[in-house]
Amino acid sequence: xxxxxxxxxxxxxxxxxxxxxxxxxxxxxxxxxxxxxxxxxxxxxxxxxxxxxxxxxxxxxxxxxxxxxxxxxxxxxxxxxxxxxxxxxxxxxxxxxxxxxxxxxxxxxxxxxxxxxxxxxxxxxxxxxxxxxxxxxxxxxxxxxxxxxxxxxxxxxxxxxxxxxxxxxxxxxxxxxxxxxxxxxxxxxxxxxxxxxxxxxxxxxxxxxxxxxxxxxxxxxxxxxxxxxxxxxxxxxxxxxxxxxxxxxxxxxxxxxxxxxxxxxxxxxxxxxxxxxxxxxxxxxxxxxxxxxxxxxxxxxxxxxxxxxxxxxxxxxxxxxxxxxxxxxxxxxxxxxxxxxxxxxxxxxxxxxxxxxxxxxxxxxxxxxxxxxxxxxxxxxxxxxxxxxxxxxxxxxxxxxxxxxxxxxxxxx
Numbered sequence: 001x002x003x004x005x006x007x008x009x010x011x012x013x014x015x016x017x018x019x020x021x022x023x024x025x026x027x028x029x030x031x032x033x034x035x036x037x038x039x040x041x042x043x044x045x046x047x048x049x050x051x052x053x054x055x056x057x058x059x060x061x062x063x064x065x066x067x068x069x070x071x072x073x074x075x076x077x078x079x080x081x082x083x084x085x086x087x088x089x090x091x092x093x094x095x096x097x098x099x100x101x102x103x104x105x106x107x108x109x110x111x112x113x114x115x116x117x118x119x120x121x122x123x124x125x126x127x128x129x130x131x132x133x134x135x136x137x138x139x140x141x142x143x144x145x146x147x148x149x150x151x152x153x154x155x156x157x158x159x160x161x162x163x164x165x166x167x168x169x170x171x172x173x174x175x176x177x178x179x180x181x182x183x184x185x186x187x188x189x190x191x192x193x194x195x196x197x198x199x200x201x202x203x204x205x206x207x208x209x210x211x212x213x214x215x216x217x218x219x220x221x222x223x224x225x226x227x228x229x230x231x232x233x234x235x236x237x238x239x240x241x242x243x244x245x246x247x248x249x250x251x252x253x254x255x256x257x258x259x260x261x262x263x264x265x266x267x268x269x270x271x272x273x274x275x276x277x278x279x280x281x282x283x284x285x286x287x288x289x290x291x292x293x294x295x296x297x298x299x300x301x302x303x304x305x306x307x308x309x310x311x312x313x314x315x316x317x318x319x320x321x322x323x324x325x326x327x328x329x330x331x332x333x334x335x336x337x338x339x340x341x342x343x344x345x346x347x348x349x350x351x352x353x354x355x356x357x358x359x360x361x362x363x364x365x366x367x368x369x370x371x372x373x374x375x376x377x378x379x380x381x382x383x384x385x386x387x388x389x390x391x392x393x394x395x396x397x398x399x400x401x402x403x404x405x406x407x408x409x410x411x412x413x
Contacts, residue, residue, distance in 0.1 A: 071371070091235070262315050358374055
């Protein structure tokens with residue numbers, strides 16, 4: 001059914017919203033622009049700050065970090081370690097004095113012998129024949145002397161009766177004296193050959209050990225020593241006590257003197273220490289090695305040590321007077337700088353700046369070095385300095401440590 005438009009309900013129309021004014025829009029734009037500007041400024045400032053921090057960090061990292069060591073003046077006793085060789089107190093090579101053939105030997109290597117103990121005997125047929133002939137010559141000389149004595153006495157009696165001339169009597173007396181001299185010569189020859197015959201018995205010259213036997217039964221024996229045709233029969237060595245020889249460098253020779261203690265170790269007895277007594281030194285420096293030969297004596301009553309043993313010898317040496325007075329300082333060998341102008345140390349100066357000091361090096365003690373001049377006890381020494389370190393260079397200190405003690409095989413232990 002048609003309805004009238006007038007009878008339909010009408011929609012409600014909202015009133016028009018108020019539009020922002022031009023001034024408000026301008027203010028909003030200014031605020032937005034200011035906020036954007038502030039954000040940009042803050043970003044630039046943050047980036048600049050970060051860049052500065054990176055630059056500062058990079059600069060700081062470019063400064064070398066060093067560690068310091070303190071020079072020390074070692075006043076305690078030092079232990080010096082050097083190689084040595086054990087030798088027999090007495091050692092003899094036994095040669096024959098007479099020719100012949102070896103009849104028998106009675107001791108072999110390792111045998112402990114006493115003075116005069118029989119080692120071997122030699123058959124001497126030629127010497128025996130010479131001795132028999134010499135005895136016969138002696139008997140002939142004695143007979144001739146006896147006859148000459150009787151004749152001289154008889155002619156002396158006839159001279160008293162004027163039965164013979166004095167000349168004839170003197171001739172008979174002279175013949176007696178000549179035959180007497182012949183007897184003495186024959187006796188001396190027999191004694192010589194008998195003494196030579198005694199050398200057919202090879203005996204030990206002293207108490208010791210047979211260290212070598214270089215002959216055997218039936219071997220041809222030639223007398224003498226040093227010839228290409230002669231060979232030593234035995235080697236005998238006295239092994240208690242033993243001599244110990246050590247070559248000590250010239251730098252340490254002043255401390256090696258009678259009264260210091262020493263000990264040694266040998267490879268076959270690891271961990272076992274044998275005492276030694278310093279006997280004497282050569283009192284001279286070898287021109288070839290620059291060392292002093294030192295002789296020690298080692299008790300070997302237990303028979304553990306052997307002739308020819310290699311040994312590590314330790315000396316307990318008191319410090320030199322100049323060290324006691326602080327005249328010699330020690331620094332680690334790693335602190336040294338070797339430059340064209342000489343040996344230097346890098347010292348830490350005022351403002352953490354490097355100061356290079358030229359020094360004079362003394363003894364090399366292994367891990368430490370003695371500095372005899374150019375260094376003061378209160379100097380701060382840079383350990384392990386870079387090779388490129390320069391005078392006046394800025395460094396950062398990482399920490400200070402005392403100088404290390406040396407433990408070298410040929411230095412302090």
